[in-house]
Amino acid sequence: MAMNDLSDIIRVIIPLLVLSVVYTRWARSKARLPPGPTPLPLLGNVHQIPWEYQHKSFADWGKKYGPVVFARIFNMPIVILSSIQTIEDLLDKRGAIYSDRPIGSMYNDMVEFTANTAFLPYNDQWRRHRKWLQAAIATPKAIESLCPLQQRESLRLLVDLVNSPEEFMLHIKRYPAALMMEIAYGRHVSSMSEDKLVGLTDQALEELVKLGGFGSTVVDFIPLLRHIPVWFPGAAFKRRALKIRDMIHTSMNTPYNKVREEMLAGSARPSYLRMLLETYPRDKTPSREEEADMKGSATSMYGAGAETTTSTLQSFLLAMILHPKVFQKAQAEIDRVIESSRLPDFEDRDSLPYLECVLKEVYRWNTPVPLSIPHRLMEDDVYNGFHIPKGSTIIPNVWAIAMDPDMYLDPELFWPERFEGMDEEEADLKDPRRVVFGSGRRICPGRQLGERSIWLAVARITATFDIKKARDASGVEITPEASFPPGSVSHPKPFVCDIRPRSEKAAMLVDQLNKKLS
Numbered sequence: 001m002a003m004n005d006l007s008d009i010i011r012v013i014i015p016l017l018v019l020s021v022v023y024t025r026w027a028r029s030k031a032r033l034p035p036g037p038t039p040l041p042l043l044g045n046v047h048q049i050p051w052e053y054q055h056k057s058f059a060d061w062g063k064k065y066g067p068v069v070f071a072r073i074f075n076m077p078i079v080i081l082s083s084i085q086t087i088e089d090l091l092d093k094r095g096a097i098y099s100d101r102p103i104g105s106m107y108n109d110m111v112e113f114t115a116n117t118a119f120l121p122y123n124d125q126w127r128r129h130r131k132w133l134q135a136a137i138a139t140p141k142a143i144e145s146l147c148p149l150q151q152r153e154s155l156r157l158l159v160d161l162v163n164s165p166e167e168f169m170l171h172i173k174r175y176p177a178a179l180m181m182e183i184a185y186g187r188h189v190s191s192m193s194e195d196k197l198v199g200l201t202d203q204a205l206e207e208l209v210k211l212g213g214f215g216s217t218v219v220d221f222i223p224l225l226r227h228i229p230v231w232f233p234g235a236a237f238k239r240r241a242l243k244i245r246d247m248i249h250t251s252m253n254t255p256y257n258k259v260r261e262e263m264l265a266g267s268a269r270p271s272y273l274r275m276l277l278e279t280y281p282r283d284k285t286p287s288r289e290e291e292a293d294m295k296g297s298a299t300s301m302y303g304a305g306a307e308t309t310t311s312t313l314q315s316f317l318l319a320m321i322l323h324p325k326v327f328q329k330a331q332a333e334i335d336r337v338i339e340s341s342r343l344p345d346f347e348d349r350d351s352l353p354y355l356e357c358v359l360k361e362v363y364r365w366n367t368p369v370p371l372s373i374p375h376r377l378m379e380d381d382v383y384n385g386f387h388i389p390k391g392s393t394i395i396p397n398v399w400a401i402a403m404d405p406d407m408y409l410d411p412e413l414f415w416p417e418r419f420e421g422m423d424e425e426e427a428d429l430k431d432p433r434r435v436v437f438g439s440g441r442r443i444c445p446g447r448q449l450g451e452r453s454i455w456l457a458v459a460r461i462t463a464t465f466d467i468k469k470a471r472d473a474s475g476v477e478i479t480p481e482a483s484f485p486p487g488s489v490s491h492p493k494p495f496v497c498d499i500r501p502r503s504e505k506a507a508m509l510v511d512q513l514n515k516k517l518s
Contacts, residue, residue: 058397101122115297130445149179150456155517173192177192183305205307308368313454315368316454322414343509362458367402369489371397
């Protein structure tokens, strides 16, 4: 490079840096922004944010600056919320202006999952999706109608655990996959390994989880990077995105086409997608936009339900292996309440308060989604004297709340008894389920379905199985590590365990009930 060229570049860059510093100081002087780390010119705070485990860095900021932290990623303002109070005040009470979503270039432009209900802007399309989902899975009538499916699939989970306990991780994944595939598409899933569509969809979801949420890739902040060629150095993110895009498209199109064919043949089973398609007359074909809407909504239902349920059930098993006295106490409670001739069911829930505490602690100990899907502020706002600018990306740090020592004594400790003896107000305040399913108008519409499915599986596993540490070839116990790899959904690191029926009687009960259903 010639010296003249270098001099020209320097003459351009230096004024830009000066202008950036002046602008940043001017902007801060004009509006009293929430406290936060000091930004660099042009870069903002990007150098202080890791691409993995962002929730931990944000939690450290919360300890230093308070429950509302302001930062910038390049020129994008972000606000991190680290307390129940701030989430309630802003996302719940001011939902009219805090319910939009930031548009991420990775998910929208590259993976092209544009009709994903969870990531839609706060507009008529999102309201349409929400109305559909509310009718299908969130009304009291809908929740009641899904009980037989949950009972059947939770029993199938027990059968699988009896027959091949060494594949417990696969069985745990099959349970929510079977629930959501049947609800979304009327598709029965008997095996994760034999159902190619489920295998592909599961792989796509795993890749999306590893990809992280909004802001986990630099292309979300420099959208022009999406145009670089796939062969270009550093373009691995683009090659990965295109691979995920193809898997997502197949996962959306294949079941949609299958349900349409079955409807024409008169053989379609009841499902969410069939319900949507039945709103169109037989002689009217939905437009491409309408088809994309229905495909996206159905795929979103499957993805949201399967991933978080799997994470929570895996975390439950890991916690019980590491804390056998907790598991034994939960078993003793069930033994006092449930007759040995049947399995726990939904009507038993109020009679099992300790099991409820265990489940709350599982949600808190490894919150399934450490950082909730970000919201976007639609207009300027003022909170506690601080100015929050329009367009800010609002990030609820659920993990920080779950690990807040002011909320939970010794938060690193797995201790279900922390939830005992609370009055109604305190119990509601400290219930981690208040935030793990999202907040405000963007709260997960399937939260009751998911939470009830998890409870039923946990109750029935506890009633019928013993869960212990596995042993190696020398007979030495293998203590699993309570480690959770990075990702938008927090799954435990793969582990092994010894899971077997508590008794011959328990195994026979599972077998007898399964034969009645067959």
